[in-house]
Amino acid sequence: MDHTGVERDLARLREYEKEAKRLYGINPEAFQEVVWNWEEFVERFRRTEKETPLQESAPFFMGNLLTEQDCFPEERMEVSVLLHDRYVPPFYHSLKFIKIVCALRKGFFFYLRERGQDRRFWMEEGDFVIIPPEVSQAVFSAEEGAVTVNIIIKRSTFGEAFYSLLMENDDISDFFWQMLYSKGNERALLVRCGRDERLRELVREMCAEGLLDRAGSRAGKNLVMKGYVMLLFGMALKEHSGEMESVGHLSETDAALPEMIRFIRENYATVTLPELARCFGRSEGYLSRYIRRETGKTFRFLLKEFRMKQAVQMLENSSCSIEEVAAAVGYADISCFYRNFRERYSMTPMQYRNIRSRISL
Numbered sequence: 001m002d003h004t005g006v007e008r009d010l011a012r013l014r015e016y017e018k019e020a021k022r023l024y025g026i027n028p029e030a031f032q033e034v035v036w037n038w039e040e041f042v043e044r045f046r047r048t049e050k051e052t053p054l055q056e057s058a059p060f061f062m063g064n065l066l067t068e069q070d071c072f073p074e075e076r077m078e079v080s081v082l083l084h085d086r087y088v089p090p091f092y093h094s095l096k097f098i099k100i101v102c103a104l105r106k107g108f109f110f111y112l113r114e115r116g117q118d119r120r121f122w123m124e125e126g127d128f129v130i131i132p133p134e135v136s137q138a139v140f141s142a143e144e145g146a147v148t149v150n151i152i153i154k155r156s157t158f159g160e161a162f163y164s165l166l167m168e169n170d171d172i173s174d175f176f177w178q179m180l181y182s183k184g185n186e187r188a189l190l191v192r193c194g195r196d197e198r199l200r201e202l203v204r205e206m207c208a209e210g211l212l213d214r215a216g217s218r219a220g221k222n223l224v225m226k227g228y229v230m231l232l233f234g235m236a237l238k239e240h241s242g243e244m245e246s247v248g249h250l251s252e253t254d255a256a257l258p259e260m261i262r263f264i265r266e267n268y269a270t271v272t273l274p275e276l277a278r279c280f281g282r283s284e285g286y287l288s289r290y291i292r293r294e295t296g297k298t299f300r301f302l303l304k305e306f307r308m309k310q311a312v313q314m315l316e317n318s319s320c321s322i323e324e325v326a327a328a329v330g331y332a333d334i335s336c337f338y339r340n341f342r343e344r345y346s347m348t349p350m351q352y353r354n355i356r357s358r359i360s361l
Helices: 003-011 015-026 038-048 155-161 171-181 197-212 218-243 252-266 273-279 284-295 299-317 322-328 334-345 349-360
Strands: 079-083 098-105 108-114 117-123 128-131 137-140 147-153 187-191 244-248
Touching (some): 079 218, 098 197, 108 244, 187 218, 197 218, 252 299, 299 349
16 A cells, blocks of 8 residues: 555645635634634634634634534444544534544644643644543644544444453553543543554554545445554554553542443442442442433443343353343343343344344354
8 A cells, every 4th residue: 555645645735724724824823722613713813913804604614513423424334534624723622422633644732621721732743642522622733744634433333342441450441431431521542652653554544444445345344444443542552551641630539430330340240239339338329320420321221231232242152042141141030131132232132143143154
């Protein structure tokens, strides 16, 4: 693969980037601080440059919320790649998915909104930042020839692909637990890779596959893109775990959440809310409200989620009967297991096993 050609193609300015670059050249001072919308940027621009006319609406995208529908044109796709818009004013926005921002060529500024304050970090070429859903953040790149790549991952996809990583008992796995389950996140993970050429090559290949190559089946492309993401994370954790830095606000109550979630996950077959409350020295009422407030989900919902995930693992990788699977994941009532499984996967356990068996063949 001609990686030089890939970067050259990605480095070409799009028309709206040219307009953003023109405004930056006229008044770079207006781009020095992050804004919330186009109107705020116009006000800042006119403080120091009153002669240049500006449009009423933004000539480039400056939306405050991006959903999965915005970034996944095909519903079945689980990983998507988008180029970051260069020279566009840094503006705060939040996401309904997980985003990895990679400095493929040259660097960028990353902004994080933390307890009402702006924090700014410079990311060197080769570095990347992992941003959880619902975090107010911004990225700004104004270097000629810079290529900043957004890798978009559905939250459910990340949880399934990196489940083994979540079971580690360290700061990185705690960050990922909070990323998947906490509602009020104000954190991000900075990964300083020191221009690791193997990681940059992976990002180039993802760009070639996701942005430049439109051929091939959707199912095959989706599988390839998921594989690239797993390789990217695996190599980064293997080679650069010491250069990973979690930034942002983490309260004492936030810090307890990963340990609780891990306890539920490890004891999904038997754990009850009273047992969890005793283990963490809290009342049942407090713990129930805490889990609901922090995750947006009830204890019962989380428990059912973990049981269903273990059930599909057993259906795919064991010859246990449906009754044995149900008992192993904590269901004494087989009809309750069937009902919950159908609610989660829109099919019976046997239908799921048959479909997965055909796929594996």
